[in-house]
Amino acid sequence: MDQAHIATELSKSVDGTLATQLIEEAVGVEEAFRLRRWKNTELDGGRFAEVASRLIYSIDSGNVNLTKSVDDCLRYVDNEQVSHSFPERQAAIHLAKVLRSIYKLRSQRGAVHVSPTYTANEIDSRLIVESVRWILAEILRLFVTSDREELATTIRSLARFPQPLIRIYGEKALLQSTSFTAEEEVLAHLMFADDGLSQPELVSLIPKDGSGTRRAIAKLASSKYREIVLRGGVYLITDLGIARIESKVANLT
8 A cells, every 4th residue: 555545545535635745744754753864853744734734624614725824724723713514623623732732843942943952853753753643543533434554554664764665565574675785684674673573584584695694683783783682582773773774775865
């Protein structure tokens, strides 16, 4: 399932342009966060808030406006003196509150305006990405009739890498590049797998000589490199490994 299919599912209930933009911006937030680009996560979170606010306003008011500001959209949602068409009034109010938080954080915490005391960081970025996921899940819950959890999972998986480099075919992940060394392939798969992978799993995923893959794993986990660590029978990527694979991915884009 790709972005276009997800947008099509959502477009059955909401404006098609806003549906497409919403999925694109959600994927952008996931990509930036996954690659540890904290400022981009906050900026992309602001763009997502703009689109989501317009989508919610269009449903609530019955008027599609592709340029209306976040504040104008959400003021309408909060206004008790106008008619509302959003299917769950309380859901609309909660969505508006979270969208305001994302937008204000993006504007006031250094992503847009230079601050002498603050730079974008992981904690703020994590708040934004989780808020975006919650908003998207609520919108899918209300307006998509197919498997919403599958759609949400698909959106996150599409954003693992900007190409995306890794996709699932059947039940097996495939790295869609032939330019990676065995070490880089190990790092790429561990970046993709949130819960880590065992050595046999890595060997089965990487279409190279198994002995070479095992040597690559040992090298990456050695005290000299420390780019992966073995915990509970599975290997996890470290910050050093993330930095290395980020550099590789950046050079491909």
